[in-house]
Structures are given as C-alpha cells and as structure tokens.
Amino acid sequence: MTGMRVAFISLHTSPAERAGTADAGGMNVLIRALAVALQASGADVEFFTRRSDLDQPATVTLDDGLIVHHIDAGPARPLPKSEIDAHIEEFRANLGSLEGFDVAHSHHWMSGVAALPLARAAGIPHVMTFHSVAAHPNSSLREGEPAESPARLAGEVVCATQSDLIVAVSRHEAAVVIGRCQADPERVVVIQPGVDTVLFHPAEPDEAWTPAPDVDPGYLMFGARLQPLKAPDVAIEAVALLPEDLRPDLVVVGEASPDFADYEDELHRLVAERGLTGSVTFLPGQDRADFARTMRHAAIVLVPSHSETFGLVALEASASGVPVVAAAAGGLTEAICNTHTGLLVPSHDPQAWADVIASLLRDPQRRADLGATGRQRAEEMSWARVAERTLAAYRRAVSACCVHRVAFLHAHPDDETLASGALIAHLIDEGLDVSVLTATRGEMGGVVPGPLTRLEGTPELQERREAELAGALAELGVRTHGYLGNPPARAGAEPRRYLDSGMRWIREGLAGPGDQAGERSLTLSDLAEETADAVAFLRRTGADLVVSYDDDGGYGHPDHVRMYEVAKAAAAELGLPFARLTPDRERADRWFHLGGYLPRVAEALRHHRTQLTVHDDGATITHSGGQSERILTSVGLIGEVPRLP
Template identity: 80%
Template sequence: MRVAFISLHTSPAERAGTADAGGMNVLIRALAGALRSIGVDVEFFTRRSSPDQADTVTLDDGLVVHHVTAGPARPLPKSDIDAFIDEFRDNLGPLDAFDVVHSHHWMSGVAALPLARAAGIPHVMTFHSVAAHPNSSLREGEPAESPARLEGEIVCATQSDLIIAVSRHEAAVVIGRCQADPERVVVVRPGVDTELFHPAAPGSSWTPDGVAAGYLLFAARLQPLKAPDVAIEALALLPEAHRPELVVVGQSSADFADYESQLHRLVAERGLTEKVTFLPGQDRESFARILRHASLMLVPSHSETFGLVALEASASGVPVVAAAAGGLTEAVCNTHTGVLVPSHEPAAWAKAISSLLADPELRAQMSRTGRSRSLRMSWTHVAEQTRAAYRRAIASGPVRRIAFLHAHPDDETLASGALIAHLVDQGFEASVLTATRGEMGGVVPGPLSPLEGTPELQERREAELAGALAALGVRSHAYLGMPPARAKGGDPRRYLDSGMEWISEGVAGPGDRASERSLTLSDLAEETDDAVAWLSHIGADLVVSYDDDGGYGHPDHVRMNEVAKAAAARLGLPFAALTPHRDKADRWFALEPYLPQVAGALRHHRTQLTVHDDGATITHSGGQSEPILTSVGLIGTGFGHL
C-alpha cells in the first residue's frame, strides 16, 4: 500500500515547539514510520518554506518529503497560508500513484480532496484541531478563525471517504460541528515511543543547566491556547518556601510574535525570574531527557484534540496535571496517571500541584500506572489500526466486489495472481470464474504425465485450482455452466477446453481438436447468460478479464474476453482488461512484494507448470520458461478506488 501524507502548513521535519510545529508534527512522523515498519509506504507533501529546500528529501529515518511551491518560499504565519491552498494543489500534481491520500489539518484536505477525487483514490482526513465555533468566546489574544477554515472543515468532513479522529472528543466535534457522517468516522488514538520516553533511572539527578531538581515542566508552542500563563500564575501561588522551579519548553509562532515577551513580563511581575527557565523547542531525544527528570508535567491547554505530550509524560513515569478539556480527558486517566483540573483558575491549579508534590507515594503510583498504560499504546498498534482504516476507506468506494473471469486453471494466477492477492489484502472481495478445467493442456513431464488426456486430469486440476485460489485469499469461485454460474432453468453443463496451437513464438491460435462442447464452439449467448447469473449472484461491482487478444491469442482467452464484456455490458458494470504492458494501462500496479505469495499459488498447479527454486521463474508443461508476473495494468474505467 502506498499512502500520500499531505501536510501543507507544516513539515514533519520541523522541531516540535517551534513556530507552528507541535503535537501534529510528532504524530504524523511517528505514524508514518510505524506504517513503514508494517509494509505501508508513506510519502509526505508539504509547503516549501525555504528556497534551499530540494524538491524531494529523505529524512534520517528514511521518510520521503516532497516540497511543493505555494506562496513565498519562507516561513509564514499559519493564518496566512490558506491564501495559497489553490497554488499548493496546482503544484502538487496528480496523486494516482498512491492507494490512499491522507490529509492532515483542514488546509491539506481542501487542497488534496479534488486531486484524490480526480484520481479515483480514497481520501482520508485527520483534523488534529477544529476551528472554534463562530459563536464561542475566543480566548483573549487568539485570532478569529477565517471563514475559509470554517467552510473548509465542513468540506473535508462531508466529502472525505473516511475521517480518522485522534480522540472521541474530536470525533464528536467533527460529527456535531462539521456535519460528518458518523459511519465514516473512526477513532485511532495516538501512540507513544516507549523506548525514547521512559522513566529516569533510579537515583538519577540530572537537570537542565541552572535548574534545581524537582522542577515542573510545561512544553508546547507559546500561544494563549496552550495557557502557559496559567502554569506561571499557579507557580506564583505556591508557598515560596517550597516553590519548585518551572521549565518552559517552546517558542511562539509568527501569529503570536509578542506572546513570548508577554510571558517573560508576567514572570518578572510575579517575582519568578529565578524560578522560571525558558528553553527553545528541543529535538526529540533532548526533550525526552528533560521530561523524564521532571516531577510533574503541566498541560493547561484550553483545548486539545488529544494532548500527546501528556501520554509521553506517562511513558516517562511523570504524573500529569492537565486541564479537563477535550482529548486530555482521554490522554490522562484522572487520579491514576495524573489529575484533571476542571477550570483554568490559577488557584485550582496551585492546589492540584501542591497536593501531588506533598504526596510522593501517590506520585510513585501514578508513575507506575502511567508507564504500564503507555506500554499498551505502541505506535505499531496505532499503525495497524490506521492500515485497517485505510482498507476500509478503499473498500467503501463504488467498487467493492471484483470478478475475475478466466479460461483455465492457472490463468487466474499467471495473469492476475498478484493483483488478486493485493486486492484481497486491501479489503476487497475478489471472486474467480473459470470456464474450463484445461483438459486439452499438456502435463509437466514426470510422475503426473500419465494423467494427460484422462478424466482424472480434470479432477486433479480442480484440486490444484482450489489450492491456488486459497493461497491468493480467494473465497468465492465457480465454474462457468455450473450453479451459481448457470442461467436460470438450465441444467448444469461443463464447457470444455478448446485447445490451441502455437502460430509463432508467444502467439497462439485455435487448435483443430476442439469438441462441440468446447468453449469456443458453444453458444456465446448461453455463455454470457451463465456469466450474468454468476455476476448477479456475487453482486459484482467490476468485471476483469483478458484484453481483446486474450493476452497471447489463446481462443478460450479471446472467448472469455467476449463473454466478460458482454455480461458486464448487460449488467451495466465497468469492465477492465488485464495487460502486462505499462504503456497501455490506464492504471498500473507494481506488486513485486506479492511475488512469494504468487509463487506459492503457482506451486499448486503442478500438472501445468514448475516453479523454479529461485521462486521468480516458471517453466510451463510445453517447456517454455518465463518470469512470474507481478506488475500488471488495467485498461478501462470505473476502478479508481482499487
């Protein structure tokens, strides 16, 4: 699976706590890395914020980031960036190389949604934050939300194929305020890196330079929404004789250029200059070290969709004092991993902080509980939940059940095995219809040679086909002419292999031994009726078969192309032709990772071919050898969600 992560306004490479980089940056980079570890390829697309940024860079953890020109190539206040959404979309280009487009934050969604629609690719949305309601009282100093954001969030919520919310709180807001369909909203809470974030070693006494042990910690972008002023005011109310120090990690963004100076003035006014240390945004390792040696983590935000830093504190064995706001009520287990404060009154915060500082046994218990809880919230688990959500989004499109129509046993794996395995892996229902048992085909020289031309060969090939289909993950199969692939009122019938002759190297033509019961000499209308009955039975959304020349000219392949197209047309279903030629394909699937699975399926067809020890090539019963096909294309329309 290939997934495009759209993060217009901030790059995953930005350090959390600087400018507009925060928990979202940490989350999307950690999620992308975890997805890669379970086999999902992720590439980022973000706005170019410096003329020195290359078009594409690879980060030190292997993640690929594409820089897209949109507006001036310099850092911009987040409130100014929405003016360049259209330019970002225009320069982003087509996204049809991906299986899923996952947008992060509303601006990304507005930019990417039309491109995903044009490519027929499912669009998944994660908001990370939702605009304040127009009628709500904004926190003093917060800029008013732009009309573009309020409208854009509704577009993203109502038009995306699936919304992944990071908390139940966010899900409720997206449904209630942004009009999202509850059936299209799933909750996948963030994870935490428990190797990076871990408790300090017993007896360790490290502190930041100039800071005494037992310090309190606040870490976030410096803006009114995060309420660092509440932490400072609460500190001022603690008894001077027992007042700990406060470390503030973070910087202000361009939208709040003067706010950091206001905080410094507040510290001076409260006589706390010797008690408050300001540090800039830190790299992840440095921040983890600062966090694990803190006594308490303070998260007084007025609103958080989740509050990832609270979970990182728990993983570090540090109790949390947090506002009972939004997703923080899910990030913190009240009285078990920390304390939730129901207001932003400094006196209430001072009381909660004092109570915990005076009770080391309770803090120790919270430390153990927080660590234990965090160990159950790994990023790998989050990645698996996210991949399941992607599969749901893919399978919820107009195409869910794909019907593959083939002429003989082994054709299903040779021509489309990798594609079938891929689609099954993505959550689609793949069904196979086989026209004949391949009775006229040769048998691989060896112990099975005596089966050639006997009734036992048909039974053997039915068993081989069953094994191959199971290896590909196919659970629904039928033979043309046999119920449910038989028109109503008709007695079951068995269409026979028509045989073929080689006309030239790699090109086949009709044989001269075809029975009147063979596929090519039977009535095309009757065969089409049978195929229609089967397609209706399985509820097919898309019909897939050979191209017009049957791949290499085999008459039964050509006939099945005719049957499949006629049946699809009668039912009004889209038809797609398989092609091994990339230049002819309307959609190309590079599926090399499925080679072992395809080779395993082919090994069941022992009477027809031999899989070499390299697991990548085969030799047919006639002696011709070729590589196992994995990459394949489709010609046609109506299969954009595949």
C-alpha cells in the same frame, strides 16, 4: 493489500520541523511517528508539504527513511498559519497529481482542501485527520487568538463531508467533527495516537540531570508552542500561587509561532510581575531526545490547554513515568486516566491549579503511583498497534471508495444491455472487472414477428436466447456470466433452473404479474434459496459493488422486482454496497453521460433478435410486443455508490 503507497499531505508544517517551534507541535510528532510505523508495517509513505525555505530541495529523505516533497506555494519562507490558506490552490496546482498512490491522508484542514480534488482525480480514497478544529465562533478560546479564517470554517465542513474516511485521534475530536462539521458517523473512526516508549521512559535511579544550570531537580514542566490556546500563563500563575517553601522551578519548553510573535514577551513580563524571575526557565523547542530527557526528570508535567484534540504530550509524560496535571478539556480526558495516570482540573482558575499541584508535591508516593500506572498504560499504546489499526482503516476506505469488480444482476436476456449496456461497457473500458448474473432465459417472453416466431414457447427458444445473450455480452466486453441456480451461482449441490414468471400490462409503461407462472418460476421460488445462489455468485466473482433494478423493477415486471429483492439481500449478506439503476437523472446519486457508447450498445442489442429489432438509425429499437423506444445510454445509480470512473 500489501505494499500500500500512502501520500501524507501536510501543507502548513513539515514532519521535519522540531516540535515546539513555529507552528510545529504534537501533529508533527504524530504524523512522523505514524509514518515510520506504517513503513515498518510494509507501507510506503511520502510527505507533501509547503516549501518554507529557498534552500529546501524538491525532495529530501529524512534520517528515518521518510521522503518529503517540498511544494512551492507562496513565498519560500515561514508564514503565519493564518496566512497560509491563501496559497492552498497554488499548493494543489504545483503538487499536480496523486496518481500511483493508493490512499491520500491529509493532516489539518488546509491539506484536506488541497488534496481532495487530487484524490478524486486519481481515483483513490481521501482520508482526513483534523488534529484541531476551529473554535466555535462564540467560544472563549478565541480570546488572545487571531480570528479564524472564514475559509477554515467552510473548509472543515468540506473535508468532513467529502472525505471517504475520517481518522479522529480521540472520541472528543470525533464528536466535534460529526456534530459541528457534519461528518457522517459511519465514516469516522477513532484511532488514538501511540507513544515511543523507548525514547520516553522513566529516569534511572542514579541518573541526575537538569535542563539548565540554574534549574533545581524536581521542577515542573510545560511543553508546547507558546500561544494563548496552550495556556502557559495558567501554569505561571499557578506556580506563583504555590507556597514559597513548596514552590519548585518551572521549565517552559517551546517557542511562539509567527501568529503570536509578541506572546513570549508577554509571558516574560508576567513572570516578572509575579515575582518569579529566577524560578521560571524558558527553553526553545528541543529535539526529541532532549525533550524526552527534560520530561522524565520533571516532578509533574502541566498541560493546561484550553483545547486539545488529544494531547500527545500528556501521553509522553505517562510513558516517562511522570504524573500529569491537565485541563479537563477535549482529548486530554482520554490522553490521561483521571486519578490513575494524572489529575484533571475542571477549570483554568490558577488557584484551582495551584491546589492540585500542591497536593501532589506534598505526596511523593502518589506521584510515584500515578507515574507507574501511566507507564504501564503507555506500554499498551505502541505505534505498531496504531499503524495496524490505521492500515485497516485504509483498507476499509479503499474497499468502499475504489471499486474493482462490479456485478450486475438482471432477470432476463436483453435486460443487461437495455438497462445498463452502456455503463457495463464503460466500466470495462475503465479497467473494472464486470460480471453479469441472469435469473432466467426469458421463456415467457414474446418473439419478434417473422421467421423466428416459430420458436415461441419451445425449448429451442431457451437455447436461442442463451446464445443471443452470449453474443451481446461479448459485444459489451463481459467475460464472466452466470445463470441463477447454476454454478457458480448455485449454493446447493444440485443445479436448478429458475423460469420466467411472465407478466401482463396493467397500463402503458407499467407491467404486473401474469397468470401463467409455475411453481418453478422466479417469483414463486424460495427467496432465501435465490439469495443464497446470488451470494455464491458474488463470492465467486469477488464483487465489491452490486447493481440491479430499482425497487419497481424499472417498469413493474415481477421478475425484475424479484431480482431487485435478491440483489439487495445478497449484497446485504456480504456487506457489499448496492446500487439501483435509474434513467431519471433527478433521482440519481451518480449520473453517467455515455452517449458515445451508442454504436456498441446497438451492436450488442442486435444479438437479441428474438426479443427486439434495432432500427437502421442505430438509435431506436422495437420490442417483440410492438413498443418502440430510443436506446438508453446515459444512466444513473441510486444508493450506495462508491467512486466509479
């Protein structure tokens, strides 16, 4: 799919926000870089975020060409993240519709809760990236953090279980989403972030620069939002424990969000208490160029977070040729390669951190080696490659979610209308391309008593039933039809005809094999050959969903059971979803109320004059064998049921 239109939903923070300020951080960097890379690959990406300032226009185009829509949801001012979830429904209502987009990609749980119903209404797949998952209720990570919103814990499960695809930024995040949030592993793909190796690069040999006048070269750097989860206190405590003759300056880049308004003051007090005044410099959130410059001139970058889904700042440090000392927590174990691009510390004990930092400060050659290896690895993690993998994930989601071509596989003429006529007509009316494959001409079937009885058992009956089927399919709106064994439903060179196997009634409502089936009958022919013919038909029609009988064939007719086997095997060979028809609502994974299609289905059934009679009420039929029943309209599907209209 080219020219794909993608809606990026980022409710709580805008891609235009500077990382390290308020609630802006690695997620802001990631989603903007990904969007730019996707656009460079031919996709169109538009952002939807909450209006946080009255002066923000409804729509703005950023300097890199990205379009950002500001949606009213709550007061038009910055809000603590812990308060924004109260405005999810308002955000959804004011966003209104995602019609015209091919994919909705939500970032963070609040965005997912808001966008999921809109994606469903628009008939497009919903892709979810969490960026962070709520701490376990008994986790020590909650110390110093505000209590998790009850809505978050439930909302993450909704996003994990109802999204069409989850793009996790690390194997760690994938495991958490599967294990804690109940996501289906088959719907989770890991795509690690990339890094801008042009912006983030090693310092030139003669390039001298310090981030502030009172900072000496060879400083340590911490860069993140100032909150307990990021553990800047661990960095400060570790620096305090370094020997004075070895201790470099520490540069802390970042600001506190509204949820942690007093935390920066606490850090300043900690600096004073540890006697580090003059050795620790606090800088506000910086633009990307200044942040990169500050990073590449550092001796070591410290990432002591208690939890990170990935830890993009660690990868940016590697791209800058700077070694990283990071906590062995979450995705940080994937962002850096321990002992190759940096060192992982298994605890948050400040003394353990001081020991690791000191070992690197005393070994300039090792720092250089770690930095060089980090740069080499970063060069292999381009955003272009990330965009390529993300587009492939989108195509997978679109293919699985949005069915465009449905193939119905039946055994005899009239089965298509009796079992699925209303559903076929409905899907066609909704714009889907529906094809029908019929296995036999129903040669062994009885004929309605009356003038046509003379056709029973004659070659003319086969011709008559072909004509009847053509009329019924035209009434339903089907344009593509084939007979198993004849092109386009033939894998071999020579056409062949599969014959009706016949049946006998075992008891009322249950059929079984007859005793007159010949070697050319459907049930006695080679299953592999039949499957190959069905595969040829599915390939020719481009079907992306296969529908046939349930495993009992509906009522036990051996040809129905065989077509179930053929359809299931053919779908499996092509990797297509396979759904079984059922009139039992309790068993259905998807149910269709289609009573309004009764007149159209009745008109289609009237074409099958040799097989049944439609009563004057237009709602009841009598089969050639004398059984009467109401015309089926509402029907269900069991199994792999992608989203259908």
